[in-house]
Amino acid sequence: MRLTKGKWLIILGVVLVVLDQVIKILVKTNMTLGESIHVFGNWFQIYFIENEGMAFGMKFGGLVGKFLLSLFRIGLFGVLVWWISRLLKRADVPTGVVVGLTLIAAGALGNIFDCFFYGLIFSESTPWTVASFGGNYAPFMFGKVVDMFYFPIIDTTFPDWMPWIAGRPFKFFAPVFNFADSCVTCGALYLLFFQYRFFAAEEKK
Numbered sequence: 001m002r003l004t005k006g007k008w009l010i011i012l013g014v015v016l017v018v019l020d021q022v023i024k025i026l027v028k029t030n031m032t033l034g035e036s037i038h039v040f041g042n043w044f045q046i047y048f049i050e051n052e053g054m055a056f057g058m059k060f061g062g063l064v065g066k067f068l069l070s071l072f073r074i075g076l077f078g079v080l081v082w083w084i085s086r087l088l089k090r091a092d093v094p095t096g097v098v099v100g101l102t103l104i105a106a107g108a109l110g111n112i113f114d115c116f117f118y119g120l121i122f123s124e125s126t127p128w129t130v131a132s133f134g135g136n137y138a139p140f141m142f143g144k145v146v147d148m149f150y151f152p153i154i155d156t157t158f159p160d161w162m163p164w165i166a167g168r169p170f171k172f173f174a175p176v177f178n179f180a181d182s183c184v185t186c187g188a189l190y191l192l193f194f195q196y197r198f199f200a201a202e203e204k205k
Contacts, residue, residue, distance in 0.1 A: 006088050009098060013106040020110035020179040024146040028118075029132060033125040036150070043153050049176050050125060050144035066115075070141045073112045080105040097195050103187030110180030111145050119143030147176045 003011075027048050031037075037046040052066060084101050087093045119142055123135025131137075138144070157168060191199070 005095065005098070006085075009084065009088075009102045012099070013102050013109070016103065016106035016179075016183055017110050017113070020107075020183070021113060023148070023179050024110075024114065027148045028122060028125060028146050029130060032127055032130055034127050043151060045150040045152070046148050047150035047176055048125070049147050051147050051176075052144055066142060070112070070115050073108055073115070077105055077108045077112060080108065094195060094198055097191065097198055100187045100191040100195060103183045103190070107180040107183030107185075107187065110178075110183070114145040115143050116141055117143060118146070145178065147178045147181075149178065149182070150176045 027046065031046075031048040033048060033050065035048050038044075039046060080101055084098050084105065087098050087101070117140075119138025120136055120140060121133060122131045122137060122143075123129075124137035125131040152174065
């Protein structure tokens with residue numbers, strides 16, 4: 001049976017979400033909070049933190065902000081699914097456009113799953129204990145997103161001769177992120193740099 005483009009996109013999205021969740025579960029159930037594994041010197045580390053807010057470790061307005069952010073993620077995912085389904089009905093839409101949007105949707109869904117269910121199925125991660133299945137550290141929609149990829153390519157301090165900032169730490173890329181964040185970022189950048197003509201034409205229409 002020949003698979004349609006829509007079914008291939010569903011398979012792609014499912015594979016990305018499953019891969020994201022497998023990575024997060026392995027990290028959460030095998031590492032303590034703040035633990036770091038050096039994969040490639042100091043340049044690439046698996047560094048386990050939990051994000052209570054937005055992507056790349058950013059925070060947003062405490063519990064109320066987290067609740068609003070969860071609602072926003074649901075809305076974004078719903079809009080993306082609706083948009084992709086509309087685009088699939090058109091013959092003039094490049095495959096790259098719907099693939100890029102699928103990457104973004106899969107990334108959003110991966111982080112939605114963390115927020116909605118991790119607090120219900122895991123015990124709390126701490127700097128001293130590893131989380132396990134069967135816990136209940138947060139109510140529905142208030143779980144924490146697991147982050148682990150850390151690339152401090154430049155990790156140094158400013159030299160003494162520089163006024164005001166001498167001795168202060170400097171990191172070229174400080175955020176810690178996860179696979180779902182990567183899907184969103186890669187999908188958005190791909191659409192921006194390689195599919196901008198399609199969206200420019202759509203705007204003219």
